[in-house]
Amino acid sequence: MRISRYFFTFGSLMLLVGCASAQECNPDNAGLFSGIGCSVGGGYQQRTQNLQNQLGSEQQSALQQQQQAQQAYQQANQLQNDIAQRRNELSKIDSQAWSIRQKLQKAKANHSLTQQEIKKKEQQLASYNNKRAKVSTNPSQQDLDSLSSILSKM
Structure with missing residues (x-):
């Protein structure tokens, strides 16, 4: 039971990480699942980097x-x-x-x-x-x- 619980939790996190791209990670429009996915998957950091690059350009x-x-x-x-x-x-x-x-x-x-x-x-x-x-x-x-x-x- 424990293994399936960890597997379920790990799978859910991986699913959230995979669904949240840097383009979709907008803190103003983030829902619960997309917010978690962006936080865990580094989407917010990628979005921040993209915006900084765009600003510099x-x-x-x-x-x-x-x-x-x-x-x-x-x-x-x-x-x-x-x-x-x-x-x-x-x-x-x-x-x-x-x-x-x-x-x-x-x-x-x-x-x-x-x-x-x-x-x-x-x-x-x-x-x-x-x-x-x-x-x-x-x-x-x-x-x-x-x-x-x-x-x-x-």
Whole structure:
């Protein structure tokens, strides 16, 4: 009788241990038999380990995403600084063009240049104006170089 009792007890525990997987071992939803099975079979420990592994993975993923966001933020700031610098350069080039227009008008009024020279400078200014009209408020370095090149020939 004793042997059968031990066999029955041992068999019951083995049955409980076998039925309780780590996925099923949730202390919030544990019944009497599943709770005993999870405790004896190590299901709670396995579930805890799985959750810790998942947490570690999610923390690492969050850290990587945070680093990527920081890099994107730095790149955006750099691009904004580059655009602001190019806008300043464009403003300087526009000031040079305005100065050249003023000098051309004075030269016309004073007759200090020949008609051919005046016509050449007017064509260069027209070329500048055409090129400038195509340049957006966010000029590329190529646009700036092109405009500057036209003015330097004057």
